[in-house]
Amino acid sequence: MTIERRRLGRTGLTVPVVGMGTWKTFDVRGRDKEKARHQLTEKALDLGLNLFDSSPMYGEAERVLAAGLGPRRKEALVATKVWASGPREGMNQIEFALGLYGWVDLYQIHNLAMWRTHLPALERLHDDEKVTAIGATHYSSASFDELEEVMKTGRITAIQIPYNPRQTEVERRILPLAADLDLGVVVMRPFGEGTLLRRPPRPEALRPLRHLGVTTWAQALLKWGLSDPRCHVAIPATASQDHLVENAEAGASPWFGPEERQLVAGLATA
Numbered sequence: 001m002t003i004e005r006r007r008l009g010r011t012g013l014t015v016p017v018v019g020m021g022t023w024k025t026f027d028v029r030g031r032d033k034e035k036a037r038h039q040l041t042e043k044a045l046d047l048g049l050n051l052f053d054s055s056p057m058y059g060e061a062e063r064v065l066a067a068g069l070g071p072r073r074k075e076a077l078v079a080t081k082v083w084a085s086g087p088r089e090g091m092n093q094i095e096f097a098l099g100l101y102g103w104v105d106l107y108q109i110h111n112l113a114m115w116r117t118h119l120p121a122l123e124r125l126h127d128d129e130k131v132t133a134i135g136a137t138h139y140s141s142a143s144f145d146e147l148e149e150v151m152k153t154g155r156i157t158a159i160q161i162p163y164n165p166r167q168t169e170v171e172r173r174i175l176p177l178a179a180d181l182d183l184g185v186v187v188m189r190p191f192g193e194g195t196l197l198r199r200p201p202r203p204e205a206l207r208p209l210r211h212l213g214v215t216t217w218a219q220a221l222l223k224w225g226l227s228d229p230r231c232h233v234a235i236p237a238t239a240s241q242d243h244l245v246e247n248a249e250a251g252a253s254p255w256f257g258p259e260e261r262q263l264v265a266g267l268a269t270a
Helices: 031-047 061-075 087-101 116-127 141-153 174-181 201-210 216-225 242-249 258-269
Strands: 006-009 015-018 051-053 075-081 104-111 131-139 158-162 185-187
Touching: 031 061, 031 242, 051 216, 061 075, 061 087, 075 116, 087 104, 087 116, 104 116, 104 158, 104 258, 116 131, 131 185, 141 158, 141 174, 158 174, 174 242, 201 216, 216 242, 216 258
Parallel strands: 051 075, 075 104, 104 131, 131 158, 158 185
Antiparallel strands: 006 015
């Protein structure tokens, strides 16, 4: 199995088209639960899904991920975030993450929280080669005007946005602007936080997609977003090695054309 890789805009990073999120799934405590996540991290690295996204907002996730990477840290691309209400709290979060990972490949301002405060600190760390690229995230279309403002500053090189057949607001302005500015695009919520997986279509409905390597509904949803060339990597979260393999199998061409994307969108919104 070979995962396709793409240049993440002008970040300087080359990423797998499928990575792994850690929201909820890596917020665990206890030897057995943490060991299971460490094994999941190793499996992801073995499969080539080596971009891992985390945040201090995700409880224990940053710590559990770092322990799972262990001596294989250099094989991974770590995307984490600062999410703080002031500069001191922000620097505490940043220093904690750098202590865990050594450096951060993509440091993002989570939900644009205090972005004018935290952006200069991340820029200094970029100059010191502790941070490779700087990005910004938001989950709500109500904040896309502000996200657009940040994108236009020229001070970030990547964004993280929700994109799936039921959440397509980014198609109007955010994705076109990202393409114009050559920004990397990280897709969160490709499964709509799991809501799109609760009532999958009947297997025969996916038959027209089989020649494109799609055998499951999760793969159809991942491939739907990744078939938009303006998107570079999707970061579904999972606690299952079987689902990890399933996700990886969606990470290679051939990609969907307009007809296949329309089919998946129709099934998702029926």
